[in-house]
Amino acid sequence: MNLSIFFEPLPEALFGGDDNPKSVGGYIAPFLHSFPDWRSAEVVLIGLPEYRGTAGASEISFQGPNLIRKELYQLMKGTGPWLVMDLGNLLPGIHLEDTYLRLKEVVEMLVDEGKFPILLGGSHDLTYGQFLGYEHLNKTVSLAIVDSQLDMQENKDAAPDQSHLHRLLLHEPNYLFSFSQLGYQAYLTPTTTLAALEKLHFELFRIGQVRQQLKEMEPVIRQADLLSFDVSAIKHQDAPGQQHANPFGLTGEEACQICWYAGQSDQLSSFGLYGYRPEFDHRALTATTLATMVWYTIEGFYQRLRNLDFQSNNFLRFSVGFHDNPNKMIFYKNRQTDKWWMQVDDLSGQRPPMVVPCSYQDYLTAVDGEVPNRWILTQARI
Incomplete structure (x- = not known):
């Protein structure tokens, strides 16, 4: 399959070159004129300017992925080789369901080829398309989500980004082995929903538990095959670019620590960063926070063990x-x-x-x- 047909190039005015060869922008190969040879990369960036799954989508700026890139490219490169390519922005399908299936095909191909895709969304319901990319593996997978609430509304009028988790858990065939949610806020979450998930032996961690025992979240992240991070899990002071302002949540530093854990995990094979709303982002503070999170994810990726032979001397x-x-x-x-x-x-x-x-x-x-x-x-x- 030719991946290039799914993507549009990045604007050359923003990403055509970087004056500092030591910066991230000096190492990343972006899709400007010709589609990059993604098979020679280890980490792949993908923008998802798709917001039809959220309420009031007609008023949304679709520049979110590009604004995150703009801040990321200005950061200094880390210690790893950083074999990173930016494939540009995924072209939305005619319907939202088409975008899910398109994202499924892209994630499926990249994971099969051993690449690590980082998805810059887009509304949080795109997690469903990310999850569909694992359906072909003929094995069970584990999902971890970082979010301030459980997106499991059963109301037929609920927006997809408020109900996608319910759809994901009921997907057939069922190939979900474990599900973990980090950072939910109890006053935003129905107790009936919590009880239903706990009966399924899923792990749910309140924001207080995550903040007090952040190191204990590392093995939870390390067990996941795919991670979905909603910006709403971060408090408004550190990430104002979200639909619902919330003074409580993770700090930017704690969010970066979770991304560091994610990057280091040998089992994790895709990472999605969702929910960024540029129209609420004063002075690009959220874009800077999210770009730093991506930086820690990539840097953590180059700290992986890549050899889990438990019988070895390691x-x-x-x-x-x-x-x-x-x-x-x-x-x-x-x-x-x-x-x-x-x-x-x-x-x-x-x-x-x-x-x-x-x-x-x-x-x-x-x-x-x-x-x-x-x-x-x-x-x-x-």
Whole structure:
């Protein structure tokens, strides 16, 4: 498939060249005249100027992805090789559903080729198109979302960006293994929705939990195959360019830390950044925040281990026994990064053991004689 037919080039006046060869713009190959050879890249940027899934879309500026790029290109390049290409903006389909399917095809091809797409949206319902890009893999995948609320409205009149999660969870065939939401605000979320998701053994973390235990979010992110980040999860002071102003949420620094975790995750294969509304963005503060988040994601990408052989000398193996159970719980710790994994055996014996990301605190919980909650949730999903 020729990917170039799906994209429009970037305006040369904004991205035609960069005076500083040490900046990000001096390293990224953008789509200006000829479509870049994306197969020689490792990270691929894609703009999604699609807002038909949100209320009041007719009043929206569609320059969001370009404004994020403008700020990103001015930042200084990090320590990695930064083999990054910018494919330009995805051409919207005739209908919104066509855009979902178009995004599906693009994500599918890039993931198959081992590339890491970073999607600059666009309304949050485009997460659905990102998710569809994994349908062909014939395996289950894990999804993590960072958002101030759960987009699960069942009202038929609700905008897609307020109901897309409900559609995603009910998608057939069902290939979703686990779902985690970080940063939801309880006063914006119906308790019935929380109860329904908890019955499905999904992990939900309030904004207070995320901020107080940010390091504990790292294994949650590390387990995800795809990550969707809505700008509404960031407080208005750090990111005013959002539809609903909210004085509470993540700080810009905390959002960048989550993106750093995402970039480092060997399992994560696509990252979507959604919900940016330029018409509310005074002095491009949100564009700067989001550009910095993208910077940390790319820089984290070049810190990946790329070798998760738990039997190698790179990992320490710990066995934790329980006084009332002859079985032992197995943990692995990477010597270089100090990151932890936990082995979860299928109690029915029908499937091979799974090794899932965990934290040092999970190991300490097991040492104290208690079964970690992450082990229980994983066992329930097997």
